[in-house]
Amino acid sequence: MREVCVVGIGMSKWGEVWRRSLRQLFVDAAMEAIKDSGVDHLDSLYVGCMSSGMFVQQEHVGALCADYLGMAGLPAARVESACASGGIAVRQAFLEVASGASEIVMASGVEKMTDCSGDDATSALAGAADQEYEVFHGATFPGLYAMIAHAHMDRYGTTPEMLAAVSVKNHHNGAMNPVAQYPFEVSVDRVLGSVMVADPLHILDCSPITDGAAAVIVTSEEVARKLGKPYVKIIGSGLATDTIAIAQRDDITAIKSAGMALDRALKMTNRKLSDVQFAEMHDCFTIAEIVVMESIGLYKPGQAGPAVLAGETALDGKFPINSSGGLKSKGHPVGATGVAQVIEVFKQLTGRAEGGRQLPGSPKIGMTQNMGGTGASSAVHILEVA
């Protein structure tokens, strides 16, 4: 397999974007990525999108996006793994370039969620869970993650304050991100005083419903060098699944797929987890960030919550997590999130993070962890400055 690089990035505005449709959001991000990279054509396109059918009655999103980018003819396909769809798009672009079949591939993601009413968005998102054994019986994602949170609190003494600390940190970072949906600070008191969605998760423990798109240009190293701009290598790509229903798992206080995906990604490299300096992690709910920190082996079980409280994952901490603001503050257009995680790592590695959130000490290696459902799938990418 040959070396694969990221050479350009683009994002649409994220938020409740009433005046842009799914295809327009995609084009906003895609055009920015093309301009940013300086490539003069694409060989192929992947679009991560979870549920355009249920959200806006549109499937066939790969062809749609190629068409509206003005590139009808371009090989294009949609990929889906619920909220890890963006991570899959990056992975497929990586594999296609690695195979030698293509030189320049766009990995993108898009979701238009707010054209659904609130109830419908929750129903559509429930498609990431087990329809027959979870959703049919009334489970929704806040409820499923609330069960995970309670189990974690019972076993390890994790507190609501620790969960809130994740939200406080991510909102602090997101306040410096110009595309974030909710770029404002919150306090622990404000999180704990916000409306309860599914005990112990308050609304400020939950990532929002978001319209948005993200795109990166993935190329061979030969092309990346010719473009003559700073670029980043994708040195590892790992994907893993788990049972779709949490009831089938031995232990719901860990998310096994996250650890397996990281191990598979690391196996492609000559690196260890301790070589990785920072991460974008899938904080769909505050408890998710804590569980993933432990599940990938960054902290022992029960120690992630105290570490967040102690500031160890803050911008100036020993292992910064979600410098972008994470899903919590930046927003979570489910198909785009995994691509946007790669964008933040690219920015940090090339010194382009805006608003004062650039990590100190010029980090060289970062990772993304993108997750579908309650962790029935996880995609991990490890990126290193070229």
Place this chain on the structure above:
Amino acid sequence: MREVCVVGIGMSKWGEVWRRSLRQLFVDAAMEAIKDSGVDHLDSLYVGCMSSGMFVQQEHVGALCADYLGMAGLPAARVESACASGGIAVRQAFLEVASGASEIVMASGVEKMTDCSGDDATSALAGAADQEYEVFHGATFPGLYAMIAHAHMDRYGTTPEMLAAVSVKNHHNGAMNPVAQYPFEVSVDRVLGSVMVADPLHILDCSPITDGAAAVIVTSEEVARKLGKPYVKIIGSGLATDTIAIAQRDDITAIKSAGMALDRALKMTNRKLSDVQFAEMHDCFTIAEIVVMESIGLYKPGQAGPAVLAGETALDGKFPINSSGGLKSKGHPVGATGVAQVIEVFKQLTGRAEGGRQLPGSPKIGMTQNMGGTGASSAVHILEVA
């Protein structure tokens, strides 16, 4: 890129399968493919699925299928390009093995369509068209293909009898296929006397609504040789798109993506179209088979209809098309169709086609053409006996 092979095949029963859910249909096909190939594990799984969200409110189908196959943990992803989703699954498996990232990958497809009411299935399928510029204004797929048929009849003198001849041929072949949904013969009179769906397309010009799954095992040639059974090489894989809305095209009597995809697939090989001896083609409507025959350069515009009438594409004709029965008789579970096309070519190349439909003369090279929507995407694969 290294050589990539197909080493085993499996299909569920196709039809109105009330007692099997989406996940069970997948497992039926997947287990058969694993047994047929003799592999002892999988490295990765792709599931082609167009619209499980709108059909059965289930997304995250890659993880779901890995789980119910008893392989939770396995890297898995769903891919989608409307009715070409199965072709994309084969293509992604091809690229992953070609890249060297994996040795043994399952390419599968599944769709559970009859759990929708009739009206809903038509709505869900309309997600393959342009929601904003076609579907919103009332277009459905029978209507869109009827416009293509009328344009073709006006320009080239194609007749309803020529369209019916496609159906008659495909039902003749499908009557010999044990998994076909409608394994019976029809006559030209019966097609022309069947209820009109969208003039000039009668119900017997239209492929049916189908539940079903299909799976193939894709490996490196090294693994294929070790397994010690007859196998087939994938020598070319091509993917192309077109405008999603037919109103945006210069000419609706051709499907440009089919020709582009074939050209891209041939470019990977040292073969010409004239080296290809037979094909599985995307006959979602009878007119589609005729238009694709012309669009890939097999016949000059206007000559495909007369060629079908003359029996040139019959089992004993000079270029047999849809020996499986095609979408028309075998059925069209939209996500699975592209994989099932590869299965038929595999069977023909290895002498395993049942019921008397084995092609004479031991063909060496065959192709599949799988299409999304009105041709906004096409995936072509060229297979050669090893």
